[in-house]
Amino acid sequence: MKPCPEEIVQYMHDYLDGEITRRDEQILKEHLEQCPACQEHMDQLSRSVAFLKSASHIEAPEGFSARIMASLPKERQGAGVRRWFGRHPMLAAAAMFMLLAGLALFSNFNTSDQQLVVSTQPNLVVEGNKVTVPEGETVKGDLVVRNGELHIEGEVEGDVTVINGSKYMASTAVVTGRIEEIDRAFEWLWYTIKSGIKEGLSVFEGPGADDKEK
Amino acid sequence: MEDIVKKRIKQVLKGDQSAFEEIVSLYQNRLYQVCYRMLGNRHEAEDIAQEAFIRAYINLHTFDQKRKFSTWLYRIATNLCIDRIRKKKPDTFLDAPVPGTDGLDHYSRLAHDSPLPEEEVEKMEQQERVQYEISRLPDKYRSAIVLRYIEELPLQEISEILDLPLGTVKTRIHRGREALRKQMKKL
Numbered sequence: 001m002k003p004c005p006e007e008i009v010q011y012m013h014d015y016l017d018g019e020i021t022r023r024d025e026q027i028l029k030e031h032l033e034q035c036p037a038c039q040e041h042m043d044q045l046s047r048s049v050a051f052l053k054s055a056s057h058i059e060a061p062e063g064f065s066a067r068i069m070a071s072l073p074k075e076r077q078g079a080g081v082r083r084w085f086g087r088h089p090m091l092a093a094a095a096m097f098m099l100l101a102g103l104a105l106f107s108n109f110n111t112s113d114q115q116l117v118v119s120t121q122p123n124l125v126v127e128g129n130k131v132t133v134p135e136g137e138t139v140k141g142d143l144v145v146r147n148g149e150l151h152i153e154g155e156v157e158g159d160v161t162v163i164n165g166s167k168y169m170a171s172t173a174v175v176t177g178r179i180e181e182i183d184r185a186f187e188w189l190w191y192t193i194k195s196g197i198k199e200g201l202s203v204f205e206g207p208g209a210d211d212k213e214k
Numbered sequence: 215m216e217d218i219v220k221k222r223i224k225q226v227l228k229g230d231q232s233a234f235e236e237i238v239s240l241y242q243n244r245l246y247q248v249c250y251r252m253l254g255n256r257h258e259a260e261d262i263a264q265e266a267f268i269r270a271y272i273n274l275h276t277f278d279q280k281r282k283f284s285t286w287l288y289r290i291a292t293n294l295c296i297d298r299i300r301k302k303k304p305d306t307f308l309d310a311p312v313p314g315t316d317g318l319d320h321y322s323r324l325a326h327d328s329p330l331p332e333e334e335v336e337k338m339e340q341q342e343r344v345q346y347e348i349s350r351l352p353d354k355y356r357s358a359i360v361l362r363y364i365e366e367l368p369l370q371e372i373s374e375i376l377d378l379p380l381g382t383v384k385t386r387i388h389r390g391r392e393a394l395r396k397q398m399k400k401l
């Protein structure tokens with residue numbers, strides 16, 4: 001009996017890997033038909049593979065992912081808060097509103113805020129709680145008047161904001177910026193939040209790179 | 215699925231730890247299964263699979279997002295398993311049997327160093343026997359065989375997971391099949 005070709009076992013494995021050429025497969029097939037020893041070898045290999053494939057699927061134990069989550073290194077402090085505010089900008093604004101409202105009601109509005117407050121531009125005329133931009137004068141920069149009457153007869157190069165007060169514009173009045181009147185405490189708060197929200201959120205979000213684990 | 219995983223990875227990298235939970239849920243069974251088949255012990259498998267996820271979390275920034283995440287994860291887990299097998303000292307096998315493990319641990323604890331008497335092997339349930347035969351495979355072949363026939367991964371992916379040339383992976387699988395054939399000639 002002639003000896004088995006050297007490559008025949010290699011062909012068996014190529015066949016099992018699904019990577020046999022048609023030519024080699026033909027050689028393998030022809031040899032197995034006439035060689036009971038190699039046929040037996042091939043059968044044993046196929047049975048071993050089938051046996052392995054019969055292994056049942058194993059699943060992770062109950063609560064496995066929860067245990068992993070609990071044992072992860074802690075997040076950087078504040079990351080969770082920043083994420084929460086990042087996901088809920090409106091809630092963040094509302095939360096800030098409540099906080100500021102509380103503070104404002106208990107402090108500012110009851111005391112010093114009843115007094116006239118005015119931004120300091122040199123050519124403004126202040127008498128009692130009346131603030132005047134005189135005719136022919138130009139006030140440079142934004143003008144803010146709180147708890148007072150604002151009379152504009154001249155020109156303002158900037159925004160005008162009147163908080164808790166009133167405003168009279170003469171026919172000669174010129175305001176280059178926006179004019180805003182805020183009457184009630186809560187509106188004023190909204191105004192504060194609105195103008196502060198960009199800054200506020202950037203504080204909550206922080207620079208992105210900071211959030212990463214080291 | 216890879217798409218959602220990549221999205222979650224980005225969230226984790228931005229500091230959203232909770233996004234990691236979905237990643238764990240998606241891969242926990244596969245990873246645990248590989249560890250179990252490699253180590254043959256449920257407690258060790260849980261230990262190592264957990265360690266693999268934690269390492270993945272810590273080193274997530276080193277993962278190349280152009281590649282397949284599961285390959286990277288399998289690689290962490292198989293490396294940990296191989297380390298654990300190497301460090302295993304014979305006295306580990308003397309641990310008391312763990313309840314609720316269906317007797318599987320008993321056989322795998324004895325491992326390939328000391329084959330069981332033939333009549334005991336013949337009494338085994340089919341599933342016990344599978345784990346027993348896998349645990350008798352030499353370490354080198356075991357990882358390749360488990361990835362090929364338990365996880366059913368393509369050869370190319372196995373080569374990436376084990377960081378071995380494709381030819382080496384094929385050789386290991388061939389030798390693993392031959393080893394198994396000799397172990398169970400009488401099947």
Ligand SMILES: [Zn+2]
Nearest residue numbers: 004035037038
């Ligand atoms: Zn032959």
